[in-house]
Amino acid sequence: GTSYRIASIPGDGIGVDVTVEARKVLDRVAASHDFSLSWTEFDWSCERYAKTGSMMPADGIEQLSAFDGLFLGAVGFPGVPDHVSLWGLLIPVRRAFSQYVNLRPVRLLPGTTSALAGRGAEELEMVIVRENSEGEYSEIGGRHNRGMENEFVLQESVFTRVGVERIIRYAFALAKTRTGRVCSATKSNGLIHSMPFWDEIFAEISAEYPDVHAEQCHVDALAARMVQAPDRLDVVVASNLFGDILSDLAAAVTGGLGMAASGNINPTGELPSMFEAVHGSAPDIAGQGIANPVAQILAGAMLLDHLGETVAAQDVRAAVEKVLEEGAVQTPDLGGKSTTAELGSAVVAAL
Amino acid sequence: GTSYRIASIPGDGIGVDVTVEARKVLDRVAASHDFSLSWTEFDWSCERYAKTGSMMPADGIEQLSAFDGLFLGAVGFPGVPDHVSLWGLLIPVRRAFSQYVNLRPVRLLPGTTSALAGRGAEELEMVIVRENSEGEYSEIGGRHNRGMENEFVLQESVFTRVGVERIIRYAFALAKTRTGRVCSATKSNGLIHSMPFWDEIFAEISAEYPDVHAEQCHVDALAARMVQAPDRLDVVVASNLFGDILSDLAAAVTGGLGMAASGNINPTGELPSMFEAVHGSAPDIAGQGIANPVAQILAGAMLLDHLGETVAAQDVRAAVEKVLEEGAVQTPDLGGKSTTAELGSAVVAAL
Numbered sequence: 001g002t003s004y005r006i007a008s009i010p011g012d013g014i015g016v017d018v019t020v021e022a023r024k025v026l027d028r029v030a031a032s033h034d035f036s037l038s039w040t041e042f043d044w045s046c047e048r049y050a051k052t053g054s055m056m057p058a059d060g061i062e063q064l065s066a067f068d069g070l071f072l073g074a075v076g077f078p079g080v081p082d083h084v085s086l087w088g089l090l091i092p093v094r095r096a097f098s099q100y101v102n103l104r105p106v107r108l109l110p111g112t113t114s115a116l117a118g119r120g121a122e123e124l125e126m127v128i129v130r131e132n133s134e135g136e137y138s139e140i141g142g143r144h145n146r147g148m149e150n151e152f153v154l155q156e157s158v159f160t161r162v163g164v165e166r167i168i169r170y171a172f173a174l175a176k177t178r179t180g181r182v183c184s185a186t187k188s189n190g191l192i193h194s195m196p197f198w199d200e201i202f203a204e205i206s207a208e209y210p211d212v213h214a215e216q217c218h219v220d221a222l223a224a225r226m227v228q229a230p231d232r233l234d235v236v237v238a239s240n241l242f243g244d245i246l247s248d249l250a251a252a253v254t255g256g257l258g259m260a261a262s263g264n265i266n267p268t269g270e271l272p273s274m275f276e277a278v279h280g281s282a283p284d285i286a287g288q289g290i291a292n293p294v295a296q297i298l299a300g301a302m303l304l305d306h307l308g309e310t311v312a313a314q315d316v317r318a319a320v321e322k323v324l325e326e327g328a329v330q331t332p333d334l335g336g337k338s339t340t341a342e343l344g345s346a347v348v349a350a351l
Numbered sequence: 352g353t354s355y356r357i358a359s360i361p362g363d364g365i366g367v368d369v370t371v372e373a374r375k376v377l378d379r380v381a382a383s384h385d386f387s388l389s390w391t392e393f394d395w396s397c398e399r400y401a402k403t404g405s406m407m408p409a410d411g412i413e414q415l416s417a418f419d420g421l422f423l424g425a426v427g428f429p430g431v432p433d434h435v436s437l438w439g440l441l442i443p444v445r446r447a448f449s450q451y452v453n454l455r456p457v458r459l460l461p462g463t464t465s466a467l468a469g470r471g472a473e474e475l476e477m478v479i480v481r482e483n484s485e486g487e488y489s490e491i492g493g494r495h496n497r498g499m500e501n502e503f504v505l506q507e508s509v510f511t512r513v514g515v516e517r518i519i520r521y522a523f524a525l526a527k528t529r530t531g532r533v534c535s536a537t538k539s540n541g542l543i544h545s546m547p548f549w550d551e552i553f554a555e556i557s558a559e560y561p562d563v564h565a566e567q568c569h570v571d572a573l574a575a576r577m578v579q580a581p582d583r584l585d586v587v588v589a590s591n592l593f594g595d596i597l598s599d600l601a602a603a604v605t606g607g608l609g610m611a612a613s614g615n616i617n618p619t620g621e622l623p624s625m626f627e628a629v630h631g632s633a634p635d636i637a638g639q640g641i642a643n644p645v646a647q648i649l650a651g652a653m654l655l656d657h658l659g660e661t662v663a664a665q666d667v668r669a670a671v672e673k674v675l676e677e678g679a680v681q682t683p684d685l686g687g688k689s690t691t692a693e694l695g696s697a698v699v700a701a702l
């Protein structure tokens with residue numbers, strides 16, 4: 001069968017703990033579907049930064065470019081400022097490989113309950129399509145009059161026509177394969193340059209998809225709606241920052257961050273895509289064997305989908321659901337006493 | 352007794368409906384506390400814009416400057432773009448009068464239930480201190496290469512030392528009068544110019560308040576926390592945009608937007624402050640007599656607090672709570688069939 005070359009970057013903290021388990025699951029499902037995963041492991045992390053002064057080597061992007069897929073744990077460690085760790089690894093990879101879609105499916109898994117009163121799985125099924133290459137996360141800006149009374153900082157957001165069109169078009173195409181509904185997050189009343197531009201392009205693209213129901217909602221009201229009426233949402237398309245906030249919120253409303261996977265996707269397939277859990281490195285519980293590996297395992301399923309191994313991906317999701325539904329093996333965040341490895345092994349056994 | 356000069360700007364849609372009721376309540380409580388409110392009404396609104404091309408007259412700010420307090424309904428109307436209506440009235444007032452604090456208390460009122468499973472009033476008591484004069488809402492920016500393939504928009508956020516220091520200091524001072532806990536919303540990992548500056552000033556000011564527990568949280572994680580662990584939050588201090596999102600979310604988590612009041616406050620008292628409901632003008636239900644006036648009435652209580660009439664303010668809040676607790680008079684959003692005016696009158700009767 002086919003062999004896929006996968007770069008694994010466990011990173012820091014629980015990123016390492018959960019990646020081990022996800023790999024166990026992925027190797028097992030590959031074996032029964034006649035393909036194999038050839039892993040290359042990279043120690044790029046805050047630990048590496050502490051030793052060498054950089055998160056990854058100078059030719060890091062080049063090293064990754066030949067892989068069929070990238071599998072990231074999490075990065076971040078006390079003592080290394082976030083903006084160093086992220087702009088030294090995660091964000092450069094997203095950008096160098098034009099992974100302009102950050103896809104974050106959200107649903108309530110069996111055996112888990114929503115934080116919202118009286119909401120079940122059928123009302124909590126959405127996907128956040130987050131712009132992942134530009135917008136509010138920008139290197140442009142700076143600090144003036146440092147230390148003086150009239151000190152100030154400028155931070156530029158950058159929205160390009162190319163960037164906005166492609167993410168919105170992706171969201172509409174995705175909606176056609178689902179319920180046919182797209183909601184765009186805006187804030188054109190406050191952010192009077194960037195968001196009216198976003199809205200204008202949203203209106204243009206929506207005209208190309210007359211059979212998709214398009215609506216827009218200010219991000220503040222949309223956050224409220226995720227809590228008060230999440231059932232009316234399906235595909236939510238949002239800028240980099242808004243998508244970041246809304247996807248954490250959506251994860252919280254459903255099973256929590258321990259369950260949420262994401263893909264940093266280059267839809268052309270010309271450059272590698274990267275799959276990761278939405279959660280961070282959680283240094284406070286790292287190495288204790290108590291982290292929930294489900295998000296990382298589901299990120300693995302997204303990787304398989306991306307490789308075209310959709311049946312295997314579906315098997316992984318089904319195995320996870322079976323284990324959660326049975327409820328015999330649960331990490332502490334799920335209310336149980338099982339370890340990270342026990343949950344990983346239970347999913348392997350369920351396959 | 353004292354007479355306070357209050358400017359009332361009902362605005363559009365349900366802003367008009369709810370302001371009438373709030374004024375009934377305020378006049379009634381004033382009468383029994385030996386002060387009076389002398390109202391001047393302004394028709395500034397989108398309706399005015401449609402007729403005259405401007406939301407308020409050219410000397411609007413000057414006209415308001417002599418008042419002891421400003422009472423705003425809501426602005427916004429279909430056909431008038433939000434950025435026109437808001438930057439033509441709400442935002443200029445906030446800025447011209449240095450109303451740099453947007454104070455948004457959040458709690459679960461009696462007779463209402465949280466959208467969150469298993470959360471009661473004691474776990475849902477917080478206040479969002481939102482920066483209200485600068486930050487992400489800025490006029491600086493523009494559009495380049497219009498209509499071309501390489502078109503892009505820049506949107507500048509502006510954070511000044513003066514602006515950040517004063518809002519954070521306000522939050523710490525407020526925390527001293529409450530539980531002694533402040534949580535700052537950041538996103539220094541994504542917004543690498545503005546938010547590290549915000550965090551640095553937060554650390555400086557927190558050193559001035561050794562008895563206040565200071566923590567910071569990325570805005571995405573904080574949104575999740577409002578849903579998963581709101582009980583650990585009290586004073587939340589946030590930038591203009593983050594405060595906007597978090598306060599809508601906090602309102603949704605508690606009784607909903609029909610209950611949330613806010614004050615645009617100039618803490619020096621040299622220029623007038625403005626009080627309003629957090630909700631918008633809801634044109635779809637305007638004029639039908641079904642809007643919930645509670646948020647606007649509670650905004651009136653905040654106005655009274657600001658005028659120094661704290662006992663009267665407390666009476667208004669108690670009357671609202673009594674009516675909600677009894678549950679006999681409820682607008683449709685609360686599950687009842689009463690009208691806006693009936694709920695207003697019930698609060699008057701409870702006084």
Ligand SMILES: CC(C)[C@H](C(=O)O)[C@@H](O)C(=O)O
Binds near residue numbers: 189190437629
């Ligand atoms: C209408 C809009 C500009 C405004 C804001 O975001 O400031 C509103 O949402 C609010 O929260 O007061």
Ligand SMILES: CC(C)[C@H](C(=O)O)[C@@H](O)C(=O)O
Binds near residue numbers: 540
């Ligand atoms: C760590 C941070 C920069 C990152 C982001 O906001 O992109 C994370 O929160 C995420 O959601 O992937």
